[in-house]
Amino acid sequence: MIDIKSIREDFPILNRKVNGYPLVYLDNAATSQTPKQVIKAITDYYTNYNANIHRGVHTLSQEATEKYEEARQKLQRHFNAAHPYEIIFTSGTTHGINLVANGFAALLQPGDELLVSAMEHHSNIVPWQMLCEKTGAVLKVIPMNEKGELEMEVYEQLLSDKTRIVFCNHISNALGTINPIEKIIKMAHDAGAAVLIDGAQAAPHIKADLQALDVDFYTVSAHKMCGPTGVGMLYGKESWLRKMPPYQGGGEMIAEVTFEKTTYADLPHKFEAGTPDICGGIAFGAAVDYMNGIGFDAIAAYEHELLDYATGRLLKEIEGVKIYGTAENKTSVISFNIEGIHPYDIGAILDKLGVAVRTGHHCAQPIMDYYKIPGTVRASFAFYNTREEVDRFIEAVQKAQMMLA
Structure with a gap:
C-alpha cells in the first residue's frame, strides 16, 4: 500500500x-520530482566531503570514492547485474546509447543490419543512423500497429544472420506501451544478435532483473526515477564491455600513458573518462534507495x-x-x-x-x-x-x- x-x-x-x-x-x-532524501544526499556531499575520487590519499577523497562506489553497488543490486564493474556511470540514457553505438563502429562491416523499433525516442534512433553512415551498416525498422504495439511477426522476419544488434525501449515515452523485451531479447540472441534496451521510461515503474532478462545493454537516466539530472547508468555484459573500445579518452580511463602508447584501465573505468558527476552518482544511489523503500x-x-x-x-x-x-x-x-x-x-x-x-x-x-x-x-x-x-x-x-x- x-x-x-x-x-x-x-x-x-x-x-x-x-x-x-x-x-x-x-x-x-x-522528469520526475526529487524527494528530500535525495536533496539531502546532494547537500551532504557538497557540505562534508566534496573531493575528486580514485586519485587522492586524503580523507575527503577517500570518503567521496567510497560513497561513489557504494552507489555503483546499489545500482548493481537494484538491477541485478552480475558485477559492479558492469555498471558504467554516464550523463544519462542518451550518453549510454552513444557509448554503445560508438563501440559497435569497430565491430560492424558494410551490409551488417541493425534493427530499431518504430516507437523509439530520437536518442535511440539518431546515434544508430550516424553509425550506419560511418560503417555502411543498414538500419531496419520493426513496425508498430494502431494500438501502439510492435508487430512481432514482422520482427521475426527481419532477423537474419546479418543482424548485429537490436535496440528498442522497454517502455515508450510517447505511448506508455510496455514492450515484450523478454521475447525481443531471446529472438535476437537466437539469431546471434546483441540487444540494447532503453530503460529510461521503465526504471521509474519496473525493477528490471538484467540477469534474468539476459540483456546485453540496458540504459537508464537518474532524473526519471527521483534522482538528479545529468547522471545515468549503462549496464553492459562484461564480455561486450571488454570487446568494445573506449568511447572517450582522458584521465581515469587509462592504466599507463606514454607518448608512444596508452594502456586502458580495467572496467568500469575504461568507459569513465574524466571527473564524473560524483555528487550525481551518489544521489542516484540515494534515489534508488528511496524508491526501493516504497x-x-x-x-x-x-x-x-x-x-x-x-x-x-x-x-x-x-x-x-x-x-x-x-x-x-x-x-x-x-x-x-x-x-x-x-x-x-x-x-x-x-x-x-x-x-x-x-x-x-x-x-x-x-x-x-x-x-x-x-x-x-x-x-x-x-x-x-x-x-x-x-x-x-x-x-x-x-x-x-x-x-x-
Whole structure:
C-alpha cells in the first residue's frame, strides 16, 4: 500500500503554486520530482566531503570514492547485474546509447543490419543512423500497429544472420506501451544478435532483473526515477564491455600513458573518462534507495490505478478525445488529442490552471508521423500523484476545451 500523504511530504516542490493554483505535476515521463532524501544526499556531499575520487590519499577523497562506489553497488543490486564493474556511470540514457553505438563502429562491416523499433525516442534512433553512415551498416525498422504495439511477426522476419544488434525501449515515452523485451531479447540472441534496451521510461515503474532478462545493454537516466539530472547508468555484459573500445579518452580511463602508447584501465573505468558527476552518482544511489523503500510492486499497482481512473474519466467526460497508445500492457502515460484543437493550445491553458503536462512530439517524431498528427498532450503519472490531482486535470481539460472550441 502507498502512504500517499507521507510520500507527498517528501517532495517539497509539490507544495508550490503555479499561476495561483496548487501545482499538479503530470510531466513525470520527462522528469520526475526529487524527494528530500535525495536533496539531502546532494547537500551532504557538497557540505562534508566534496573531493575528486580514485586519485587522492586524503580523507575527503577517500570518503567521496567510497560513497561513489557504494552507489555503483546499489545500482548493481537494484538491477541485478552480475558485477559492479558492469555498471558504467554516464550523463544519462542518451550518453549510454552513444557509448554503445560508438563501440559497435569497430565491430560492424558494410551490409551488417541493425534493427530499431518504430516507437523509439530520437536518442535511440539518431546515434544508430550516424553509425550506419560511418560503417555502411543498414538500419531496419520493426513496425508498430494502431494500438501502439510492435508487430512481432514482422520482427521475426527481419532477423537474419546479418543482424548485429537490436535496440528498442522497454517502455515508450510517447505511448506508455510496455514492450515484450523478454521475447525481443531471446529472438535476437537466437539469431546471434546483441540487444540494447532503453530503460529510461521503465526504471521509474519496473525493477528490471538484467540477469534474468539476459540483456546485453540496458540504459537508464537518474532524473526519471527521483534522482538528479545529468547522471545515468549503462549496464553492459562484461564480455561486450571488454570487446568494445573506449568511447572517450582522458584521465581515469587509462592504466599507463606514454607518448608512444596508452594502456586502458580495467572496467568500469575504461568507459569513465574524466571527473564524473560524483555528487550525481551518489544521489542516484540515494534515489534508488528511496524508491526501493516504497517498493516497486506497490508503485506499479498504485500508478495503474491512477492510469485506469484518469483514462476512464477522460474517455467518458471529454467529447472528441482520442487516446494514442492503447496497448494491453502499458504504464501510467496518457497521450491524447481533442478533435479540432492543437495540443499546444491545450497544454498552455492547462499550465495557466496549474497543471503541468507535456505537449508536442515527445522526441518520438516517427510515432506522430505514423498517426499523421503534429503531436499529443501527454499526461504522465507518478506514485506521488493523487486521484484529486486527476480530477483537477480533467476539470482543466474541460475548461481548455470550452475555451478553444
